[in-house]
Amino acid sequence: MFAFDPYSPVVDADPFPFYKTLRDEHPCFWSPQAGMWVLSRYSDIVSAGQNWQVYSSAKGNLMTELPNRAGATLGTTDPPRHDRLRGLIQYAFMKRTLEALADPIRDIARSTAQALRGKDRFDFIEDFSSKFTVRVLFAALGLPLGDEQTVRDKAVLMVQSDPHTRAKGPEHIAAYNWMQDYASNVIAERRANPQNDLISHFSMAGIDGDRLDEREVLLTTTTLTMAGIESLGGFMSMFAFNLADYKEARQAVVANPELLPDAIEESLRFNTSAQRFRRCLQKDLTLHGQTMREGDFVCLAYGSGNRDERQYPDPDVYDITRKPRGHLGFGGGVHACLGTAIARLAVKIAFDEFHKVVPSYRRTQEQLAWMPSSTFRSPMLLELAVH
Numbered sequence: 001m002f003a004f005d006p007y008s009p010v011v012d013a014d015p016f017p018f019y020k021t022l023r024d025e026h027p028c029f030w031s032p033q034a035g036m037w038v039l040s041r042y043s044d045i046v047s048a049g050q051n052w053q054v055y056s057s058a059k060g061n062l063m064t065e066l067p068n069r070a071g072a073t074l075g076t077t078d079p080p081r082h083d084r085l086r087g088l089i090q091y092a093f094m095k096r097t098l099e100a101l102a103d104p105i106r107d108i109a110r111s112t113a114q115a116l117r118g119k120d121r122f123d124f125i126e127d128f129s130s131k132f133t134v135r136v137l138f139a140a141l142g143l144p145l146g147d148e149q150t151v152r153d154k155a156v157l158m159v160q161s162d163p164h165t166r167a168k169g170p171e172h173i174a175a176y177n178w179m180q181d182y183a184s185n186v187i188a189e190r191r192a193n194p195q196n197d198l199i200s201h202f203s204m205a206g207i208d209g210d211r212l213d214e215r216e217v218l219l220t221t222t223t224l225t226m227a228g229i230e231s232l233g234g235f236m237s238m239f240a241f242n243l244a245d246y247k248e249a250r251q252a253v254v255a256n257p258e259l260l261p262d263a264i265e266e267s268l269r270f271n272t273s274a275q276r277f278r279r280c281l282q283k284d285l286t287l288h289g290q291t292m293r294e295g296d297f298v299c300l301a302y303g304s305g306n307r308d309e310r311q312y313p314d315p316d317v318y319d320i321t322r323k324p325r326g327h328l329g330f331g332g333g334v335h336a337c338l339g340t341a342i343a344r345l346a347v348k349i350a351f352d353e354f355h356k357v358v359p360s361y362r363r364t365q366e367q368l369a370w371m372p373s374s375t376f377r378s379p380m381l382l383e384l385a386v387h
Contacts, residue, residue, distance in 0.1 A: 142197025268329025
C-alpha cells in the first residue's frame with residue numbers, strides 16, 4: 001500500500017519516485033503521517049497558489065509551523081492583509097537597491113571563495129555557502145558582527161522538525177524563541193539609531209501613514225533571517241550538488257559564466273530546496289475524485305510540480321538550456337518569494353567567484369545526510385574534492 005510521509009528520511013533522501021507515484025496514481029492524496037492532503041501535479045499546485053480564497057495561508061505555511069507566527073508574516077497572511085504587508089516590506093526593500101548590494105555581495109563572495117584556495121577537499125556548506133549567506137544576510141539586515149555562527153545555528157534548527165514525533169521539538173522552539181529575543185534587541189537598537197539597513201527600513205517603512213507594527217517588524221525580521229540563511233543557503237547547496245554531479249553543465253558555466261542564470265533556473269526547477277508548503281481549506285472541495293473538507297490542511301508539493309512531465313518534457317533530466325518558465329522554485333501565486341531578485345543575484349555572484357577558485361570538483365559522498373525538515377530539502381554536509 002502506497003504511503004507518503006514528508007517526515008521520513010527515505011523521502012528526504014529521494015522524494016522524486018514518491019512524487020511520480022503521487023502524480024500518476026494519487027494526485028489528491030491523504031497522508032495520515034502528515035495529517036493533510038498532498039497535491040503533486042503542477043497545474044493543481046499553481047491553481048491552489050492563485051486561489052488564496054480557498055487555499056488559505058493564514059494558519060501557517062510551513063508543514064510543521066512555528067508557534068505564534070501564523071497571521072503576521074507575508075507567508076502566513078491572505079489578502080488584503082497580505083497585500084498591505086507586502087507593500088510595506090517592498091517599500092523597505094526599495095531602500096536597499098540591487099545595485100547597492102551587488103558590490104558588497106561580490107566582495108563577500110570573493111573573500112569567502114579565496115579561503116578555499118589550496119584545499120583538496122572541503123565541505124561546501126560549512127566552508128562556503130553558509131559563510132557567504134550569513135555574511136550577506138548580516139550586511140543586508142544590519143545584524144551585529146560577531147553573532148554569525150550562533151544565528152546560523154538557530155536558523156537551521158528553526159526549519160527542522162523531529163522525524164519521529166512529526167512536530168517541532170523543544171530544541172526547535174527554543175531556537176525560535178532565541179531568534180525572536182535576538183531580533184527584538186536589534187530592532188530596539190535600530191529604532192534608537194537608524195542605519196541604512198533593512199531592519200531600520202522595516203521599522204520606519206510607511207505608506208500613507210500605515211506602518212508595520214511591532215509584531216510585524218519582529219516576525220518579518222525573524223522570518224527573513226531564517227529564509228535568508230536556510231532557503232538561500234539550502235538552494236546554493238543544491239546547486240553545487242547538481243553541478244558536482246553533472247560535469248558537462250559545470251564545465252559549461254565555468255567556461256561561460258553568462259550561462260549561470262539559466263543554470264540557476266534549471267536547478268530551482270530540478271532540485272529546489274523549498275519542497276513543500278501547506279495551506280488550509282476554506283470550504284469543501286472535490287478534486288480528482290477526493291473530497292477535501294473545510295479546515296483540512298493541504299500540502300503543495302512544489303518539488304513534485306517542478307518534475308511534472310505534464311508541464312516539463314523529460315523532467316528528470318538536468319538541462320541548463322531548458323529555460324523552465326513558471327517553475328515553482330520560488331513558490332507561486334500571491335505568495336511568490338519577495339526576495340527572488342536578490343537571491344538570483346547573490347547565487348550568480350557567489351558561483352562566479354567560487355568557480356574562479358574551484359573550477360572543477362566532484363562529490364566524495366555516495367550517500368548524503370539530509371536535513372530533517374518536512375518543508376525544506378538540503379544536505380547537512382556536502383563534501384567536495386577538487387580535481
